[in-house]
Amino acid sequence: MNRIAEASLIVGSAVLAALGVAIANLSSGGSVDAQVALTFVSFVVSWGGLWVTVRRLTPGANPYLLPLASILSAVGMVEVYRLNPSLGSLQRWWLLTAAALGSLTILWLRDGTAVLRRYRYLLLMAGVLLLMSPLLPGSLPLGGVTVNGSRLWLRLNLWGDSSLQFQPGELGKLALIVFFASYLAERRQALTLVHRKVGTLEIPEPRQLMPLLVAWLASLIVMVYQRDLGASLLLFAVFMAMLYMATGQAVFPLTGVGLFAIGTAGAFQAFSHVQRRYSAWIAPFDDFEGAGYQIVQSLFAMGSGSIAGSGIGLGRPDLIPSAATDFIFAAIAEETGFVGAVGVLIGFALLVAAGFGIAVRSRDPFRKLLAAGITTVIGVQSIIIIGGVTRLLPLTGITLPFMSYGGSSLLSNTVALSILLVISQEEHR
């Protein structure tokens, strides 16, 4: 793909975002206003700016990642704006900030990702601290906040009543993946030493299973103390996937699934909110005014969207609680229908395929595992939340990468995308 084609795709996503905002304006009975121009400009400046950085500093980087992320964020932006115009204009600022942070990441890593490997224990500490930081008492100037029963937010109290909230776990997750990648790249030989064979299964020494146990305990802690089922499931699944990719031994994922089953059964017995989630998944209509309300509204939304959707601004996705964040996929499926929802899935599939393509072509085990790990996070996170809102899986609240409203998620995903871009450049040397 040449430069002109790449640039046209980025501009194309800006046009799509502007067109969607214009349609939302018209549907709500108003006329096309300045929001359309602002959306267009913010997309050209953010994704276009990031693209210029990539072309200048890492000219051999994979050409598909940025256009795909920009189209997904365009569709997400339209739906967020349509649900709540003021969230839409906030999201524009987050988008600009995310692109700036992505450019800085590329500038920092332009000579290669080896520097990440050198600081891995620092990154492990940073990751754990970021994940645990919401447990700080809320009375401190920088303290945790409980939102919807989960303790994932950190609030920085500024002057007076004003404050800034963010989810530190999003960046913590990325730091942990970098650590996993460098740890596994170094230890994979030891991990694959065969201790004995049971049937066709090769069993490594028992102590080599320790990292798996540690990851399991860490994700249980996240689940118990922060009540964040989604993040805990995501972290564990990604670690297990990376362990399997590093060793190629089936015993790791099999043990992992066993540990996961034990953890889930334990959590089900111990926590009432886990039981509520389960019954809302199996039989949402039994309590559709209570625990099942959100998922039932989501199913109604997607059902009334039918094949081609109601049209942007013409459905009622606002009836779904937290439609702009966790349930953005259901809102998009209502207003653009099955056709639009499948388009979003194709976008994610292409993004994940491009990411694994980078991993496959990487010669260095650290870069290979890092690229695969980042791609797995994006893929698994999309599956967990899309599966959740369509009632394929029990609902665990996490964001849909690049689409949901939310600064922390957009920032960390853009930084992750920038690392992927740098890795794809390194294979060109």
Next chain:
Amino acid sequence: MPPIIANLLKIAFIGLMYLFLWLVSRSIGSHLGGDAGVPVLARRAGGKVAIITSESQAGVVAEIRGSLVMGRNEEADLVLQDSYASGFHLRFTFDDDQLQVQDLGTTNGTYVNGRRITASTLLSKGDTVQVGKTIMEVQ
């Protein structure tokens, strides 16, 4: 807004989204067909092929001088212990610092980096060549 315009706008939005996805997929498709984006000169093959996965031959390294035929037949230069391999399965040639592989018209085929080859194929360092259950890596 009249319904007809609402419908047209809806189709325009979804249509633009699909046009975009189609352009990207088409471009990825053409990208896959060509080189994988890695310059060949940077990792020129050294004329050695190592068997990395096999029922009984893992670790065997074949050094190719001129040409070398692998297959199940006793007459082959390197006898493969793989029931999916043909008698004379493939030929490596190393000439002018260029390592090439050619399938000798077999039933089960020869795969380079997971892709079945139909003609003589230039190999680079790190490429994998698969015959039945045997996987070799170019060194």
